[in-house]
Amino acid sequence: MKILVTGGLGFIGSHTVVELQNQGFDVVIIDDLSNSSEDVLKGITAITNKTPEFEKLDLREKAKVQEFFKKHQDISGVIHFAASKAVGESVGNPLLYYENNINTLVYLLQELQQKSEASFIFSSSCTVYGQAEVMPITENASIQTAMSPYGNTKQIGEEIITDTAKVTNINAILLRYFNPIGAHPSAEIGELPLGVPQNLVPFITQTGFGLRQELSVFGGDYPTPDGTCIRDYIHVVDLAKAHVIAMQRLLEKKNLEKIEIFNLGTGTGSSVLEVIHSFEKVSGQKLPYKIVPRREGDVISAYANTDKANNVLGWTAQSTLDQAIESAWKWEQKVRS
Numbered sequence: 001m002k003i004l005v006t007g008g009l010g011f012i013g014s015h016t017v018v019e020l021q022n023q024g025f026d027v028v029i030i031d032d033l034s035n036s037s038e039d040v041l042k043g044i045t046a047i048t049n050k051t052p053e054f055e056k057l058d059l060r061e062k063a064k065v066q067e068f069f070k071k072h073q074d075i076s077g078v079i080h081f082a083a084s085k086a087v088g089e090s091v092g093n094p095l096l097y098y099e100n101n102i103n104t105l106v107y108l109l110q111e112l113q114q115k116s117e118a119s120f121i122f123s124s125s126c127t128v129y130g131q132a133e134v135m136p137i138t139e140n141a142s143i144q145t146a147m148s149p150y151g152n153t154k155q156i157g158e159e160i161i162t163d164t165a166k167v168t169n170i171n172a173i174l175l176r177y178f179n180p181i182g183a184h185p186s187a188e189i190g191e192l193p194l195g196v197p198q199n200l201v202p203f204i205t206q207t208g209f210g211l212r213q214e215l216s217v218f219g220g221d222y223p224t225p226d227g228t229c230i231r232d233y234i235h236v237v238d239l240a241k242a243h244v245i246a247m248q249r250l251l252e253k254k255n256l257e258k259i260e261i262f263n264l265g266t267g268t269g270s271s272v273l274e275v276i277h278s279f280e281k282v283s284g285q286k287l288p289y290k291i292v293p294r295r296e297g298d299v300i301s302a303y304a305n306t307d308k309a310n311n312v313l314g315w316t317a318q319s320t321l322d323q324a325i326e327s328a329w330k331w332e333q334k335v336r337s
């Protein structure tokens with residue numbers, strides 16, 4: 001069976017392509033290389049001994065999307081990763097985010113609704129919960145007003161898919177990721193942030209490598225045990241495996257609802273200082289850091305209740321924080337060597 005992976009050369013997409021191919025799926029990737037490189041194909045091939053089909057295509061070009069689906073009639077399912085994802089950038093350039101994250105979704109769904117049946121997986125985010133009142137966060141927690149245009153595109157995206165699935169032959173799974181980190185253990189693929197990383201783990205590994213002078217820890221006076229924010233850091237390979245299981249569920253259709261939502265996290269919260277200590281442990285070196293004022297828009301704490309994914313998908317994250325950080329560190333060293 002052939003699966004279309006949009007954004008399949010990006011961070012989470014590339015790891016998912018590997019796991020799909022490992023499970024025997026054929027894959028065709030659409031990516032416009034706006035935040036990735038064609039070299040990622042080599043990394044995927046080195047791990048799986050199989051090169052996925054690749055079409056360089058900007059999903060904002062509706063006519064090209066239509067043409068693509070005419071050419072590829074044999075697609076059984078779609079995993080839609082392609083999007084812009086920098087929260088800060090979305091505040092400064094909201095229309096870029098609404099165009100790239102919403103228009104592209106609409107164009108894909110317009111093609112899929114013409115099929116007799118279609119299976120669709122959407123990359124959503126725990127950002128939809130904002131600062132949830134109860135930890136760990138279940139899928140029933142209320143959706144909060146989005147704190148950025150990026151976050152809003154995830155909420156609107158979920159609504160568009162839900163409205164469409166109700167009245168079409170599309171079955172969809174919305175996956176709400178907590179904080180994906182790490183890299184493939186082979187270090188053939190990983191995260192490649194452009195410029196100065198905004199996310200914690202790439203900033204830590206770059207600082208460890210000497211590319212950055214020191215890490216700024218945003219806030220040391222939060223109402224948490226050590227004063228720093230708490231997140232649920234999930235190894236990207238675990239996350240990727242969940243997509244394969246979700247796709248198998250869509251294709252098998254056993255007890256499937258038209259729209260299903262799953263949290264993807266480990267279920268464990270880690271503070272920023274705990275992540276730093278994990279890095280120091282796996283790298284055997286001290287990390288220079290200082291506590292600075294809070295970053296605007298950060299929630300204090302967010303970690304997942306993963307019961308639904310555990311019970312319905314039969315999926316559980318396997319990697320520890322140390323293993324995820326170790327893979328990120330190995331990747332950083334490989335990329336810079």
Ligand SMILES: NC(=O)c1ccc[n+]([C@@H]2O[C@H](COP(=O)([O-])OP(=O)(O)OC[C@H]3O[C@@H](n4cnc5c(N)ncnc54)[C@H](O)[C@@H]3O)[C@@H](O)[C@H]2O)c1
Binds near residue numbers: 033035057082126177
């Ligand atoms: N990484 C995270 O922390 C995180 C958390 C929650 C949700 N998500 C979501 O998961 C998805 C994947 O995230 P990622 O971290 O792998 O991001 P990424 O930037 O590494 O990957 C996205 C890929 O999509 C491609 N792309 C972007 N716009 C495109 C377009 N118009 N046409 C074709 N290709 C296009 C990019 O070139 C890139 O390769 C995104 O939808 C993101 O919003 C990510």
Ligand SMILES: O=c1ccn([C@@H]2O[C@H](COP(=O)(O)OP(=O)(O)O[C@H]3O[C@H](CO)[C@H](O)[C@H](O)[C@H]3O)[C@@H](O)[C@H]2O)c(=O)[nH]1
Binds near residue numbers: 178179203218219295
């Ligand atoms: O240089 C840094 C970078 C981050 N942090 C802290 O590290 C934690 C994690 O920050 P990230 O930026 O890595 O991740 P976020 O939880 O802020 O954001 C992630 O989760 C969001 C949902 O909450 C969105 O989905 C977003 O795309 C995704 O990057 C936060 O407490 C943040 O304040 C620092 O202290 N210093």
